[in-house]
Amino acid sequence: MRRIKQLKIVGIILLILSVIFIFVGVFVPNFFNQKYDETNTIEYTATVSKVEEDLDGFKVYMKGYNSYILVEPDQLVSSDLSDLLLNISENDDIVFRVISESIIDSPYMDYFSVVALETTETEFITLESSTVILQKEILNAKIIGISVAILAFVGAVIVLGLAVKGKRKSKNG
Numbered sequence: 001m002r003r004i005k006q007l008k009i010v011g012i013i014l015l016i017l018s019v020i021f022i023f024v025g026v027f028v029p030n031f032f033n034q035k036y037d038e039t040n041t042i043e044y045t046a047t048v049s050k051v052e053e054d055l056d057g058f059k060v061y062m063k064g065y066n067s068y069i070l071v072e073p074d075q076l077v078s079s080d081l082s083d084l085l086l087n088i089s090e091n092d093d094i095v096f097r098v099i100s101e102s103i104i105d106s107p108y109m110d111y112f113s114v115v116a117l118e119t120t121e122t123e124f125i126t127l128e129s130s131t132v133i134l135q136k137e138i139l140n141a142k143i144i145g146i147s148v149a150i151l152a153f154v155g156a157v158i159v160l161g162l163a164v165k166g167k168r169k170s171k172n173g
Contacts, residue, residue, distance in 0.1 A: 014156035025145020
């Protein structure tokens with residue numbers, strides 16, 4: 001009898017989790033901004049001190065800032081731009097955009113991400129390319145949330161089915 005109670009509790013918990021993950025997968029991503037534009041980003045201009053490449057991507061250090069811009073290779077409009085990004089010279093000016101809520105010069109942050117980056121000659125990251133990446137990430141979050149919800153629901157059905165089957169056996173036996 002105790003096993004049946006435990007199965008019921010596990011089944012109910014899995015049902016609740018499936019409802020939560022359906023909510024997360026379907027509704028929560030819709031609350032986030034799904035497009036970057038001039039109204040929800042802030043533009044800055046800075047002078048480059050150096051550009052380095054490491055395992056995380058490209059680090060663009062700027063004069064007058066405590067932190068650097070981290071550019072991941074998949075953010076670039078084209079993979080051909082990697083060499084151009086590395087060849088930005090010291091004292092070249094860059095223009096970049098960050099999400100309005102970003103803090104770009106905090107002593108507690110080593111780096112920050114940008115949603116647009118350009119020099120006078122080249123656009124490395126555009127608002128449009130960043131929007132495409134954002135929308136892919138939102139779609140992935142939806143897929144994961146809904147998948148977990150389906151798995152939790154199937155698990156709940158199986159566990160509750162076992163509980164009902166066990167209860168019937170105990171009545172008949």
